[in-house]
Amino acid sequence: MDHVSEVISRAFHDSEIAKHFSCRRTKFAAIAYNILGNNFEEKMLAELRPKLENETERNPVFSLIIDKSHMSVLPRCQSFLIELSNQFLQRLPVQDNFLQDLSFIDHQKAVYGEFRTLIRILRRFPNLVATENMQILDNEYRELKLDLSMTNLLSTSSSTSETFMLDTFWSEVSQICDANNKPKYGNLSRFVKQMTILPLSNAKVERIFSDINRIKNQDRNRFNNKNVAAIMHGKEGLRQLEGGCGRFDPDRSMIKLMDSKQLYDNDTQHKDEES
Template identity: 30%
Template sequence: MHATSDDKAKKIELELSVVMSCHCAIRSVDHISDFLTKYGKGSDLEKIRLHRSKCACLLKNVIAPSLRDVLSENLSGKKFSLIVDESTDVSVSKNLCILVRYFNDHSQHVETDLLALVPVTDATGEVLFQEIEAVLHSFGQTFKNCIGFGADGASSLVGKNNSVFSRILQTNPKCILVKCICHSLALAVKHACEKLMADVGFLVTEIPAWFSKSTLRRNDFQKLSEVLNTGGDEQGTGSLPPFMKSSSTRWLTRGEVMKRIMDNWPELQAYFSLVESSGSFETRSKGRIILGMLKNPYTFLFFSFATPLIREVEKINKMFQAEKVDAEKQCKELMAFHRTLRDRLFDQKGQPLALSNVDFGHDFEIELKKFLDHSSQQANVKSEVASMKQRCHDCLVELFNQVKVRLPDNIKLFNGLSFLSPNMVMSHDVHRAPLKHLPLSHLLNSEIEQEYRSIPYHDWSADFPLGTPKDALEFWAAVALLKNSVGEIKYPNLSHYALACMTLPVSNAHVERVFSYVTWLKSKTRNRLQLVMMEALLRIRMNLLTRGGCCKEFEASVDMLNRFSSSMYHKYSQSDDEMGEIDAIFDFQD
């Protein structure tokens, strides 16, 4: 059956609503739709009648509910993992974000999608557990199918006695707790940096803050930097300016901020020398403090030591934030980093190295040699250098201990995922793991055992003519579709088990991205944004991101077209109009 002109108009209005939800304030649809109608004479655009109230209803009562039902259908009967976190938005409303991680049979990928955004006033373990349980029931699921629970270290979520997870264990004792590795590494760096000279933390905070809200200061620094680096070979040439701000809620910024300050050290000294001699009393006072720290050679030496170290931790942290996470490989990277810290501090017998033998890093040793060459005649240099080295040593020790304490409790579990790699599974030799060594042993049964025994003897040449996939997820997704001679799935139990194992979360990066989007949506000028609309926008956005596309790839489904009727207005409330937007830009036009 061919689509009618009315269906085409509905389809355009649905897809235009998604475009608005991703990139614009909803009020702007009043002007955009009129413009399209005006210049769409003789085309399907001529029939669209989309304004802000209708657009809001389409988003809340048509598109988002349809996507929710699709997710509910995809989750039916599936093993899954939960990722949970709570945050307070700009209107001081506390929200609990609940994400689900599962294998989607249609896309053949492990996906992370939004279950719900729930308002909470009492953030106790009991209340949060009840909210999560109610959301799962609304999707036809229970905690019995939850194999993993990802969260940060908040006691209400993961405490031993009175938390969400302690209550989950009462329902499902085999559920695996996975504390966010990204949070853990960020806290490890924070504790380690406290062992360094206080000037380091002060400069990392105050130098970017100095430039953050002043275009004049930025321009003055840029001009001075160009004058100082006219020759083209001086330090700082081609480096990024030290304007990037560090943030306690962003995991990957501290090391980059420190590197930018180091790269611009001479330019910063020259700039704050000028600041000290001009401007207001307050400006000169703060400039004098910053300049004094920049002129202290020991401060630069601390930066030379700490910057490469912190950047290495943040490099590992970034791996755990990737969209496609290989938990087993990334945990090996983390373990390898911990071993490198041990080698810098201890000998082969595990005894602490003398301070003179500790590995403080190449950059630090080079800068220290330069410093000693220029200050060999000064008194107390040796004692000052020894004191500085002791602080750097304490920083290394603290980072070593923090990483050790915060290594994933389930490191053996993640390492066990390597046994599900294609090479290991298809191997005939002793390297192939016994069934009892496979991860999540409570999911194993006799059917999985039999399929696991027979899979090495399968002839893969016909199934994978271009070669067996090296990626475990791609391999098991293909195995889940293999059929025998009578048309039955050949390895249904084993493949479903393996794919379930791969839904275990390793970080809260996805939920942090959701809260970042909430911050963008619910700004100071849009602080009346209602929760129903905000959840609808998040669900649409998450659906697009999960599938790696944007609004231009979105296509309205048949279900959405069927929901597109006058009944969608029955849930409409004037208080929800235009998402509660009061954008000043649009208010000037009204």
């Protein structure tokens, strides 16, 4: 970045804009830390926040698995894991019927299965469903079994195809409205979506660790956590854009921050690069 300004002015010597272009290492670091990183982080958080439709809406839940199970295990570590598993079997209720209770989310069983109550499984997740809302959710499940539109939904040609999956069914259920044009099964479909969040792979997490190692390496070991996070948010934000960096178009919120006060008065601007 210390040489880019001169390269641009020489390459576009007939452009007045290019002649006055100036963006060296300090300014570029400020942009990365205080504008790109912060902005992409806010966009990410906005996507994670729930769109509150009523006061009973709960925060979204995400499941993340971080481990080293893909690596070869030394015999000593293997013995430790075996003993740890044995201790778990003695202390944890691994024989309970939790997964069996979850069978209610299967679209065929949800519509054609026997009548049952969901209270037992709802009580296991008080952070997702408040006590006063458990009966409301249970009533929605019971009403769903008597709803002829559910039978019609499963009898369509799309329901017999291989692409008609559980998430597709519950997504369509969540869009069914009552006479007041409000979601008829909003609480139930929301709870089902939360129950289907299962960890599948830690590859994404491992890639992020690799990115961090490339950013904070032996030559740049004085990077603090805030600046590393800002660079990571910038990288991930640009990755999500269709066309990547080449088609990046800064929005108004970024442009408004492009002044000296916003760039250099932010407490996330440090002297990492000066070393």
